[in-house]
Amino acid sequence: MMFFDVLRIELFKVFRRPRTFIAFGAIAMIILLIQFALKVNGNEFILFFTDSQTDTFEIPFAGILNGYFVCVAVLHIILVHVPLLVALIAGDMIAGEANSGTLRMLATKPVTRTELVLAKFAASAVYVILLLLWMALFALVGSLLLFGANDLVVFKETDLHIISHTDVVWRFVAAFFFAALALIMIAALSILLSVFAENSLGPIVATVCIVIIFTILQQLKVPVFEQTINPWSFTTHMLGWKGFFYVDKTADGITIPGSIENPIALVKSGLILIGYTAAFVGTAIGAYRKKDILS
Amino acid sequence: MSAILEVKALSKRFADFTAVDDLSFSVPAGSVYGFLGQNGAGKSTTIRMLLTLIRPSAGEITMFGLPLAANRHQVLSNVGAIVEKPDLYKYLNGLEHLRIFARLSAIRPSDKTLKELLNLVGLGTRYSGRVGTYSQGMRQRLALACALVNDPDLLILDEPTNGLDPQGIADMRQLILHLSREQGKTIIISSHLLSEIEMVADQVLIIDKGKKLMEASMQSIVQKAAALELQQQPAHRYFLEAYFLSLTGQ
Numbered sequence: 001m002m003f004f005d006v007l008r009i010e011l012f013k014v015f016r017r018p019r020t021f022i023a024f025g026a027i028a029m030i031i032l033l034i035q036f037a038l039k040v041n042g043n044e045f046i047l048f049f050t051d052s053q054t055d056t057f058e059i060p061f062a063g064i065l066n067g068y069f070v071c072v073a074v075l076h077i078i079l080v081h082v083p084l085l086v087a088l089i090a091g092d093m094i095a096g097e098a099n100s101g102t103l104r105m106l107a108t109k110p111v112t113r114t115e116l117v118l119a120k121f122a123a124s125a126v127y128v129i130l131l132l133l134w135m136a137l138f139a140l141v142g143s144l145l146l147f148g149a150n151d152l153v154v155f156k157e158t159d160l161h162i163i164s165h166t167d168v169v170w171r172f173v174a175a176f177f178f179a180a181l182a183l184i185m186i187a188a189l190s191i192l193l194s195v196f197a198e199n200s201l202g203p204i205v206a207t208v209c210i211v212i213i214f215t216i217l218q219q220l221k222v223p224v225f226e227q228t229i230n231p232w233s234f235t236t237h238m239l240g241w242k243g244f245f246y247v248d249k250t251a252d253g254i255t256i257p258g259s260i261e262n263p264i265a266l267v268k269s270g271l272i273l274i275g276y277t278a279a280f281v282g283t284a285i286g287a288y289r290k291k292d293i294l295s
Numbered sequence: 296m297s298a299i300l301e302v303k304a305l306s307k308r309f310a311d312f313t314a315v316d317d318l319s320f321s322v323p324a325g326s327v328y329g330f331l332g333q334n335g336a337g338k339s340t341t342i343r344m345l346l347t348l349i350r351p352s353a354g355e356i357t358m359f360g361l362p363l364a365a366n367r368h369q370v371l372s373n374v375g376a377i378v379e380k381p382d383l384y385k386y387l388n389g390l391e392h393l394r395i396f397a398r399l400s401a402i403r404p405s406d407k408t409l410k411e412l413l414n415l416v417g418l419g420t421r422y423s424g425r426v427g428t429y430s431q432g433m434r435q436r437l438a439l440a441c442a443l444v445n446d447p448d449l450l451i452l453d454e455p456t457n458g459l460d461p462q463g464i465a466d467m468r469q470l471i472l473h474l475s476r477e478q479g480k481t482i483i484i485s486s487h488l489l490s491e492i493e494m495v496a497d498q499v500l501i502i503d504k505g506k507k508l509m510e511a512s513m514q515s516i517v518q519k520a521a522a523l524e525l526q527q528q529p530a531h532r533y534f535l536e537a538y539f540l541s542l543t544g545q
Contacts, residue, residue, distance in 0.1 A: 005398050012395070017386050101382045105441065108346040108378065109399035110371040293348040 003115050010123035014089060020127070023085035024134050027078065031138040034074050035146055038065065045073070067144030068152040068168050072245060074139040079179055079241070083186040083211050084204075085131065090124040090190035091203035094288070098295040099199040107293050117191065117285045124187035132176050132183070140172055154245045161247050167257045175241040178266070181273045182238035186211070188280035195288045198295050211235060234276050240269030299324040299449055299481045300345070305354030307340050307505075314340040316505040318354070322483060322498070324448075327475045329496030329513070330485040331539055337505040338485045339379060342453045345483075346376050358449065372400060375442030376451040380458065381434060385427035389418055389437050392426065393444050400445035409444070416440045417466055431458030439470070450474065450482045456491060464491065471495050493535040501542055508542045 014020055038045055042065040094117070097103035106116060152168050154161040163171065186207065193203035214235035217225045230236050243266045248259035260266060298321040307315040315337040322328045332338045343349040345356060347367055356363040358370045383392060393409040413422045416436040426434060435458055442450060452471075456464045472495055474480045486492050492499065499516055501508045511519075513535070520538040 002401065005401070009395050009398055012391075013384065013387070016384075016391075100384070101378075101380060102384060104343075104346075104348055104378045105376075105381060105383075105396070105438070106399065107348055108371065108374070108376045109396065110368045110401065111399055112368070290350070292350060293343065 002111060003119060006111055006115050006119035007122050010093075010119045011126060014123050014127055019092075020089060023088065023131055026085065027082075027131065027135050028138055030078055031074055031135070031142065034077060035070060035143060038070050038073070039146065063150055064153045065147060066150035066152075067140070067147040068149065068165065068172075070143035070147050071140045071172065072152065072154060074135075074143070075175065075179070075241070078135070080215070080239075082131070082135075082179075082183060084208050086124070086128055086183050086186045087190045087204045087207035089127050090121075090187040091194050091207055092200035093120040093124060093191055094194040095197035095203050096194075096200035098197070098293070101295070103295060104293050113289045114285050117195075117281070117288050121188060121191050121281050121284070124191060125184045128183045128187055129180055132180050136172070136176050152245070156246055161245065161261075162255055163245065163247055164255070164257060171244040175244045178241040178244065178270065181270055181277075182234075182241070185234060185238070185273045185277045185280070188277045188284070192280045192284040192287070195284050195291065232272070234273065237269035237272045240266055240273075243269070297324050298322060299359060300483070301355075301357040302341075302345075303355045303357075305341065305344060305356065306352045307337075307344060307349060308352045314505050315344070315351075315502075318502065318505065318507055320500050320507065320510050322449075322481060324481050325475070325479055326481060326497040327471060327495050328481070328483045329492035329499040329535075330483055330502075331489065331492060331499060331535075332485075332502040333543060334487075336502050338502065339453055340505075341502070342376075342378060342451055342483075342485060345451060346374070346378065347371065348378070372445065373447050374449045374451060375445060375447035376453070377435070377438045377442050377455050378451075378453045380431075380454070381438035381441075383426045383434055383437060383441075386425060388423050388425055389413055389429075389440070390422040392437055392441055396441040397444045402445055404444070412440050412443060413437075416443075416470065432460055432463040435459055435463070435467075439467075443474075448480060450480055452482065452484045454486055455484065456486060456488055464488070468495055489536040489539055499535065501539060503543050 046064055094103065097106065107113065149165050151165050152163040152171075154163070189210065190203050190207045193206045194200070197203050214229075214233045218230050218233060218236055243262060244260060246261035248256045248261050250256060300322040302321070303319050305315055305318045306313065318337070318341060330338055330342070340349060344351050345358075345363075347363065359373060361370055363370050384395075387395075390406065390409055390413070393404075393412060397404055397409070410419070410422055413419055416439050418433060418436050418440065421429070421433065426437065429437065435455065439452075439455065442452070455471075456467050459467060468491060471482055471484065475482055475495075482495075484492065484495065493513065496513050498510070498512050500510045516535060516538050520535070520541075
């Protein structure tokens with residue numbers, strides 16, 4: 001009972017802060033700009049993505065540029081940057097209150113420290129989910145209204161995946177759910193770092209730096225990292241949402257409706273993200289329970 | 296008077312530094328208990344241990360007859376506190392603060408009750424203003440209201456007059472006396488303003504370098520200070536200040 005009271009309080013605080021809505025505004029603006037760009041220069045944009053493949057097959061521009069394609073493009077472009085927006089809120093959860101002196105007021109009330117950290121994590125998770133719903137509203141619903149619906153074409157290296165428009169919506173729901181797992185993991189990381197800091201800038205910057213470092217290691221594609229760090233790096237698995245748009249095919253190259261190319265890899269990625277989240281939150285609780293509040 | 300708070304052999308070490316060293320004292324129920332010491336004497340560390348913000352390295356704290364470590368929830372439900380300078384949530388208003396801190400104490404008073412509390416601390420007309428627009432003195436008053444929102448039997452106030460103007464200090468003094476005499480609350484108050492402590496405290500604890508120098512009633516301190524030569528020059532030195540300076544060697 002107390003946990004839900006604390007959660008309500010945390011949510012109240014999160015959504016009373018003007019800073020919270022910066023992320024919602026930024027996402028809406030970026031998506032609208034991308035949609036505008038695709039409306040004006042859609043073919044060039046498709047060429048940009050498919051430049052190396054024009055020799056392999058002819059690109060059917062007219063059918064490709066539809067609401068589903070635009071939504072996938074938007075997700076490709078902005079999901080890698082959303083961890084910064086998540087860190088802005090989650091990194092401030094404990095460290096920001098330590099800096100302002102409110103943390104010690106909270107900690108003198110009859111609430112356990114475990115409840116406090118869990119409530120702050122849960123509030124961050126709610127924020128992430130609302131941010132993704134907001135993104136879905138603009139990226140999916142908005143794109144469908146602007147560009148209409150058609151079959152979804154997804155490019156993967158030298159391969160082409162064509163998904164019927166009747167087989168697409170559940171994939172978006174699953175992709176957004178998976179993105180939520182990834183971003184909630186980022187929130188957990190920020191909260192963990194926030195436990196050790198006395199102002200919010202440190203955990204926000206540290207979270208972003210960690211994501212950048214592991215993303216670079218992943219993009220280097222050198223064996224020393226490919227075989228050691230990358231299989232377990234959370235940045236590798238954060239991009240797992242793309243897997244819902246890679247489909248299985250028959251021997252004739254025809255898409256099997258409802259299929260996923262590599263479902264086991266998706267499940268593995270999901271479990272790894274959940275594992276990281278649990279480890280970060282557990283460590284944050286353990287550290288905060290032992291912490292002397294000196295701020 | 297029975298003790299509402301008993302501290303036995305309390306110590307806190309930070310690596311090689313001992314902030315509080317084998318400190319024992321007891322606070323009688325219903326008293327105003329002054330807690331004095333130089334900067335760095337260990338007052339805030341002790342207060343933070345009383346509020347479970349810091350874990351003691353050794354010793355026992357008993358409040359309301361219950362060991363604090365094992366009964367944190369029950370004990371803190373009956374305690375209100377201000378710890379140093381509270382900045383509060385600048386984007387919320389006074390009434391919202393009280394709602395939050397009431398809920399954290401598992402109570403839901405009506406807005407009427409909360410407004411009465413704000414009135415008691417002198418913020419009656421500013422309950423809907425954002426705290427970011429409050430002066431430091433108003434924030435201090437709101438912090439006191441937050442400490443009082445669960446109607447605690449024990450109030451722990453660490454430097455409650457910080458940032459207050461002379462009128463604010465006088466109002467805070469009257470409020471402390473009102474809460475003690477009219478509502479029977481026990482109040483532990485730490486302050487650098489010795490004259491203020493002298494005007495409100497029944498009992499005083501003086502610590503230096505983490506150790507207890509003395510614990511006595513205000514009355515006995517007045518008697519001891521009266522005998523000091525320091526009391527005579529300059530002519531208007533306060534009793535407590537005179538005695539404090541003689542104990543801490545200044």
